[in-house]
Amino acid sequence: MSPLLVISAAVFGAATAAFLPRLAERLAVRNGEGVRQSCAVCSRPFSPGMHGWVRVGAACACTGGCLRVVSTGAAVATALAVAVGPLPLLPVYLLAAVPALLLAMIDVRCLRLPDPLVAALVVIAGVPLGVLRPEQIGTALAAGVGALVAYGIIALLPWRGLGLGDVKLAAALALILGFTGTDAVLAGVLTAHLIIGPVAMFRLITGPRRAIPFGPALLAGALIAITTA
Numbered sequence: 001m002s003p004l005l006v007i008s009a010a011v012f013g014a015a016t017a018a019f020l021p022r023l024a025e026r027l028a029v030r031n032g033e034g035v036r037q038s039c040a041v042c043s044r045p046f047s048p049g050m051h052g053w054v055r056v057g058a059a060c061a062c063t064g065g066c067l068r069v070v071s072t073g074a075a076v077a078t079a080l081a082v083a084v085g086p087l088p089l090l091p092v093y094l095l096a097a098v099p100a101l102l103l104a105m106i107d108v109r110c111l112r113l114p115d116p117l118v119a120a121l122v123v124i125a126g127v128p129l130g131v132l133r134p135e136q137i138g139t140a141l142a143a144g145v146g147a148l149v150a151y152g153i154i155a156l157l158p159w160r161g162l163g164l165g166d167v168k169l170a171a172a173l174a175l176i177l178g179f180t181g182t183d184a185v186l187a188g189v190l191t192a193h194l195i196i197g198p199v200a201m202f203r204l205i206t207g208p209r210r211a212i213p214f215g216p217a218l219l220a221g222a223l224i225a226i227t228t229a
């Protein structure tokens with residue numbers, strides 16, 4: 001394992017993550033609402049146009065730092081670099097980690113997984129993976145459709161705790177993991193449930209019943225499946 005590769009990946013992960021707090025702040029809105037036009041804390045309006053979307057560091061000058069998201073970005077990229085190594089797959093996963101981290105941040109804030117971001121994740125990862133591993137396209141599509149149907153049924157159950165966003169993200173991740181193999185798909189799904197189970201239990205014991213974002217667990221499960229495959 002080349003230290004330079006790992007350090008480069010970590011720097012990429014940290015640098016891209018530094019742009020995410022502002023994006024998450026503006027995109028974390030309830031269904032049907034437009035993107036946020038001003039800071040939720042100090043009400044200062046965001047600049048119009050592209051300027052209002054691009055900010056390195058915290059979402060607004062009034063809020064604290066962005067150490068947590070930057071260190072998460074660096075840690076995810078480091079884990080991917082160590083696990084994947086100097087293969088063409090590495091830049092694919094590193095790029096896909098950017099919308100993945102943004103999805104997790106938005107889901108934690110407002111229990112939503114915006115479709116365009118899930119679609120971006122599928123395109124950024126799925127298209128190059130299809131080129132690099134064409135022999136796995138059948139497995140990947142079957143995994144994606146399988147997850148869509150299975151989680152779709154769960155989401156329709158009366159005691160559902162699963163949203164349609166979760167269903168679509170689970171299908172997207174199953175498709176991506178399908179390029180690694182069915183073992184990776186099963187590992188990703190299983191790990192996501194192993195993460196969300198204790199979290200749900202803890203929430204149930206400690207406080208009033210609230211919805212729990214499933215997206216971060218699904219994404220963490222996929223990351224663990226990729227890095228341990």
Ligand SMILES: [Zn+2]
Pocket residue numbers: 039040041042043044060061062063
């Ligand atoms: Zn502010």
